[in-house]
Amino acid sequence: MRPGPGYFLFLTPALVLFFIFFVIPLGMGVYYSMTNWNGYSLTYQFVGLDNYVKILHDSRFMKAMGFTLYYTVLVVVLRLAIALVLALLLNGNFAFRSLIRSVYFFPAVLSMITVGLIFNEIYYAVVPSIGKALGIEALSKNILGNAQTAIYGIVFTNVWQGVAVPMVIFLAGLTSVPKDLLEAATIDGASPMQRFFSVTLPFLIPVLMVNAVLAIKGGLTVFDYIVALTDGGPGRATESMGYLIYRQGMQENKFGYATAESIYVFGLILMISLIQIRLLSRKEAGQL
Numbered sequence: 069m070r071p072g073p074g075y076f077l078f079l080t081p082a083l084v085l086f087f088i089f090f091v092i093p094l095g096m097g098v099y100y101s102m103t104n105w106n107g108y109s110l111t112y113q114f115v116g117l118d119n120y121v122k123i124l125h126d127s128r129f130m131k132a133m134g135f136t137l138y139y140t141v142l143v144v145v146l147r148l149a150i151a152l153v154l155a156l157l158l159n160g161n162f163a164f165r166s167l168i169r170s171v172y173f174f175p176a177v178l179s180m181i182t183v184g185l186i187f188n189e190i191y192y193a194v195v196p197s198i199g200k201a202l203g204i205e206a207l208s209k210n211i212l213g214n215a216q217t218a219i220y221g222i223v224f225t226n227v228w229q230g231v232a233v234p235m236v237i238f239l240a241g242l243t244s245v246p247k248d249l250l251e252a253a254t255i256d257g258a259s260p261m262q263r264f265f266s267v268t269l270p271f272l273i274p275v276l277m278v279n280a281v282l283a284i285k286g287g288l289t290v291f292d293y294i295v296a297l298t299d300g301g302p303g304r305a306t307e308s309m310g311y312l313i314y315r316q317g318m319q320e321n322k323f324g325y326a327t328a329e330s331i332y333v334f335g336l337i338l339m340i341s342l343i344q345i346r347l348l349s350r351k352e353a354g355q356l
Contacts, residue, residue, distance in 0.1 A: 100327045107323030119328035128304070129329060132312040133336075135219065139308065140287030142223045143230070147283050148276070151231040155238035156264075169239075176232035184296025187225040188212070191297075212298050215305035222293050222306060230286065234279040241275030242268070281341060288337050309333050 101119055105112035123129050158169055175183065191212050199207025211221040245268050253263045291310040294300060300307040300315065307315070309329070317326030 097327050098331065100324050101331050102328075103324040105324040106321040107317060108321070112324065115324070119325050120332075122325070123329055123332060128307070129309075129312065129332075131304070132307045132309045135306065136288055136290065136308045136310075139219060139223060139290060140284060142219075143226050143287040143290075144280065144283040146223065146227045147230050147234055148279055150227065151234035151279065152238050152272075154231065154235045155242060156268075158235070159239060159242045172235060173232045175229040178229065180229065180292035181296050183229045184225060184293045187221070187228075188297050191221055213302060215302050218298050218302065218306050222290075222297055225293055225297065226286075226290070230283070234283065237275050237279055238272065241272045245271045277345070280344060284340060284344070285337060288333065288340075 102114060102116055103112045104115050104119075154172060158165065158172070192210050196208050196210060199205070199209070211217045249267050250263055253267050258266065289310050290308045291314065294306055294308050294311045298306045300311055310333070313326045313329050313333070316322040316329070
C-alpha cells in the first residue's frame with residue numbers, strides 16, 4: 069500500500085523543523101569553519117580549508133583529543149560495568165526495592181554543573197581533611213590540583229552521576245530475559261556466571277548498544293564537569309575537545325577555527341557511532 073498525500077502532510081512540520089534547526093545550522097557551521105571570523109565582527113575572510121589543515125598540526129587540539137578519548141574509554145567501561153552490576157543486584161525481589169532503586173537514580177535528576185561544584189568542594193576540602201586525619205598522604209592533597217590525577221577525579225564524578233540512566237535501561241532489558249531459560253540452565257547445573265554469560269547477556273545486547281552509544285557520546289562531548297571541576301587545568305591538562313572549542317570560540321575570538329574543530333568532533337562521533345552500530349546490529353537479542 070502506497071502512502072497517500074496525508075502521510076506526507078503529517079511529515080511536513082517535522083521535516084521543516086529538522087531543516088531549520090539542524091540542516092541550516094550545520095550548513096552555516098561548515099561555511100564559517102572556512103573563514104577567519106572572530107565571532108563578532110561584521111567582516112571576515114574566506115580561507116577555504118586552511119583551518120582544517122592547521123588543526124591537524126595543532127598540538128593543543130591533539131592533546132585535547134587524546135585526553136577526551138582516554139576519558140571516554142574510562143567513563144564507558146566504568147559506567148556500563150557498574151550500571152550492569154547494580155541492575156543485576158536490584159533486579160531481584162527484596163524489601164524496599166523501589167525505594168533503593170529511587171536512591172540510586174537520584175543523582176540523575178541533578179544538573180552536571182551542580183554535581184561538579186559539589187564534588188569540587190569535596191575534592192578541595194573534605195577528602196584532604198579525611199586524608200590528613202587518617203595519615204594517608206595520597207588523600208591529603210586535592211586530586212584536581214595534580215595534572216596526572218585530575219582526570220580521575222572528573223571520571224569518578226561522571227560515573228557517580230552517570231550510572232543511574234544505564235542502570236534503569238539495563239533493568240528494563242532484564243525483563244526480556246526468559247525465566248524458563250534461566251530455570252532450565254539452573255536445572256542443568258549451570259553456575260550463576262554461566263547463566264549470566266550464556267543466557268542473560270545475549271538478551272541484553274540491544275540495551276547494551278543503547279547504553280554504549282549514550283556513554284560514548286557523553287564522554288566525547290564532556291564539558292560541564294570540566295568547567296565546574298578544573299576549568300581545563302591544571303596547565304591545560306584536562307582540556308577536552310568540547311571545552312577547547314568553547315574556549316577558542318568564545319574567549320579567544322577564534323570562532324571560525326573553533327567551528328572547524330567542532331566539525332572534526334562531529335565527524336569523529338559519527339564515525340565511532342556508525343562502526344559501533346554496524347558491529348552490534350548484527351547481534352540480535354538472544355545471540356552472542
